[in-house]
Amino acid sequence: MADLAPLGRERAWVLVFLAPTLVGLALGTVGSIFATVAISFTNWDLLTDPTWAGVSNYQGLPGDRLFMKSLWNTLAFSGLYVPLTVVLSLLVAMGLNREIPGISLFRTAYFLPTVSSPTAVGLLWTWIYAEDHGALNEMITALGGDPVSWLGPKVALYSIVIVNVWGAIGGGMIIFLAGLQAIPKDYYEVARIDGATAWQRLRFVTLPALAPSIFFQGVLTTINAFQAFDYIYILTRIGNGNSTMPTLVFSIYRSGFRFFRMGDASAQAVVLTAIIFAMTLVYFRLQRRWA
């Protein structure tokens, strides 16, 4: 790569240009991670001075029913949300990757939920899912069925997965469309001349060419899944900072910013980060095996 070596006083400019990023990296990210780990070993309510707590915040987690429920919900949510989002957005992208007049209207339609505020759209979904006079239950009762408590503790997981997938398909679709359009048309011509079936073209041309996009989409969607918050906050929160389907981020929000238990919230944040790092490592291992 050809590039410029800074001369004399230009070195000062290099520092000036990098300064915001360096401060952000040092304080905002690296420093904050260390600080969070340090705080997780204390009890601190921000009103009185922090006191040393050792590992008690971590030891308390397995016995904390809300935390364990959040952990389970987060894993279950991710287990459903990630494959559904990746597969559906890939299918939509393949379906829309053709030259038909008016196809861009379709892309716009699928993209609309992605750009809209989850808070605002979440309010609409609270109505769709509402137990009394909600849209879904109105339809069910009109057909002679019994109303369902869509956001109650039993079904909320699935209802929340559906909303989140609905909101994420458009983003994934755009990335897969870009990947699909980068595949040279000749590959398909050659495959057709060789007599490859549609399934074989998919299996031996499309999917291998898309492997890098699928991999990155998988990593990004997983990271997003573990951090899902907006729809869950709007759709499942009940009184006193509780939720019918708390996730880890919801639990961190509740401990840290509703009840100001900073040590406890930090310990949970460290656990969440460790899980995300472990998942990312697994992805990179898998990628090495396939590629």
Place this chain on the structure above:
Amino acid sequence: MRRWSDLAALAVLTLGAVAMVLPFVWMLSTSLKPAAEQFDMALIPHSPTVANYPALFDIMPFHLLLWNSFKLSAISVFGQLLTCSMAGFIFAVVRFPLRNALFVLLLATLMVPGQVTVIPQFIIFKWLGLYGTQAPLYLPSFLGGAFGTFLMRQYFLTIPIELAEAARIDGASLSRIFFTIYLPLSKPALAAFAIFAFLFSWNDLFSALIYLPSDLTQTTLTVGLALFQTQYGGQWTLMMAASLISVAPIIVAFFVAQRHFIQGIAMSGFR
């Protein structure tokens, strides 16, 4: 045979597209119904009215919420564009020790969830006396960021380095090369990133919720909507009008600048 499978695929895709758009149509239709019709499932109101919209502004200072969200998003876009393109420029154009190591470290922070950094940041802002002000919602955007820096660097790498070399022979400084050559040539990337940053800030709920949970004169539209939900839950015609004024500006902007929107999202795929 291919035609039949094409038709079937299109039918399924149409169904999916309807599922994507229908909620928005319904949001609009409900917001135009009088309260008495709120449980009427008809898509077209029997006696349409716009009364819900002025009613909103009587109940809550929605004009302030809209203004706050807009102002904070605009400041954040400015901060992100400036600091990320400055860093991206240095990473793309200038050779300096530890450049690659620093860049990899920066990229690695993409994996770091915001929840593990938010607690110390909250404590620092509180200690600075900025809790309950808007500063925590825009100051961080002036500290660069891995995503924007990566994006701008990738774009700057496509600009021939000979332009910078020639300008330098003519005596231009690095900052001059950046402001008069690289930035003007990068409008598409800047536009796409600006949209991405704007959406991120406009749609943000978590930070606004922790720094400005209840002050209706200072907080954002997202927190306003959440508070509105707890107070007026069940009054769906009002709620849908409130949602619509949050979604509408983005949808209008989307139709005006669709190409840049899609590019902004596509670039987040790190190709």
